[in-house]
Amino acid sequence: MFEELPFILGFMMFSVIFSYLLFHYIGSQSKIIKSLAIVGIIFHELCHLFMCIITNTPRESVSLFKKVESEYGAPIKYYGYVKVNDTRITFIQSFLISFAPLYISFWVFFFLLNFLINSQVDILIFIFIFYIMVSIVLSAAPSFADLAVIPKTFQNFPEHSLYQIFLLTISVLATWMIVEGYNIQAFHEIVIYLIIATFYFGFKYGFKLIDRIYYSIQMKYRYKTISNKDTFKRFTRSRYKPKKQRAIR
Numbered sequence: 001m002f003e004e005l006p007f008i009l010g011f012m013m014f015s016v017i018f019s020y021l022l023f024h025y026i027g028s029q030s031k032i033i034k035s036l037a038i039v040g041i042i043f044h045e046l047c048h049l050f051m052c053i054i055t056n057t058p059r060e061s062v063s064l065f066k067k068v069e070s071e072y073g074a075p076i077k078y079y080g081y082v083k084v085n086d087t088r089i090t091f092i093q094s095f096l097i098s099f100a101p102l103y104i105s106f107w108v109f110f111f112l113l114n115f116l117i118n119s120q121v122d123i124l125i126f127i128f129i130f131y132i133m134v135s136i137v138l139s140a141a142p143s144f145a146d147l148a149v150i151p152k153t154f155q156n157f158p159e160h161s162l163y164q165i166f167l168l169t170i171s172v173l174a175t176w177m178i179v180e181g182y183n184i185q186a187f188h189e190i191v192i193y194l195i196i197a198t199f200y201f202g203f204k205y206g207f208k209l210i211d212r213i214y215y216s217i218q219m220k221y222r223y224k225t226i227s228n229k230d231t232f233k234r235f236t237r238s239r240y241k242p243k244k245q246r247a248i249r
Helices: 005-025 031-054 091-118 123-139 144-156 158-181 189-221 228-235
Strands: 061-068 077-084 246-248
Touching (some): 005 091, 031 061, 031 091, 031 123, 091 144, 091 158
Antiparallel strands (some): 061 077
16 A cells, blocks of 8 residues: 555656756757657646646636747746636645646556557657657656645645644545455555545545534534534635635646
C-alpha cells in the first residue's frame, strides 16, 4: 500500500533535474525544446483541469497555452493556467489539484514506457510516443504557483483544514486495516485511493448525520446547552464572494 509514493517523489526530482539540464545546455529557444515544452504545458494544465472537475472545484478561467512576447530581445515565454479562487476551495482540493500533474504524469509516463518495452511498434509510432514521454517529464513537477496555493487555502480555513486532515488520516488508517487485514490485492493503486475516498466521504457525512441527530435530541428535550451546531460550525468553512484570485500553473 502506497509503495509507489517514493517512486513518484523520485520522478518529480528527475523531472526537475531533467528540465533544468535540457533548458540550461540546449536552451529554451531551440525549436525541438519549444515543441516539447508546449506539449508539456498543455498536458500539465489538462491535469489541473481534470482534477478540478473530479473535485468539483469552480474555475475562474482556463488557458491551456499562452505565449508571452518579451521586450528588448528577451526570449519568448510560454505558459498556461487554470485559475481558481483560493478563498473558494478547501485544503484537500488545493492539494489534489496542485499535485495532479505529477501523479497523472507518473502513471502515463510508465504506462507508455511499458508499452514501448513490451510491444513491437513502427519506428514513427515509437518516436511519437517517446516525444510525448519527454514532454510529460518536462512538465510533471508542480510549479511554485501550484505549491503556493496549498498553504494559502490552509490559512483561509485552518480549523476546517485540520478537520479534513483528521478525516483523511482516519480514512487512510481504515483502508490500511482492511487491505492488510483481508490481504486485498488491488490490480492498481487507484483502487486504494478510491477506497480511501469512500471512507473519507463516509466519515464526513456520517459525522454530519450524528451531529444532526444529536441536535434533534437536544431540541426534543429542550436542553439549555450550547447548540452543537455552533460548536461544529468551527470545522466548516464560510462561503463568500472572493476578493482576489490566484492562478495555478
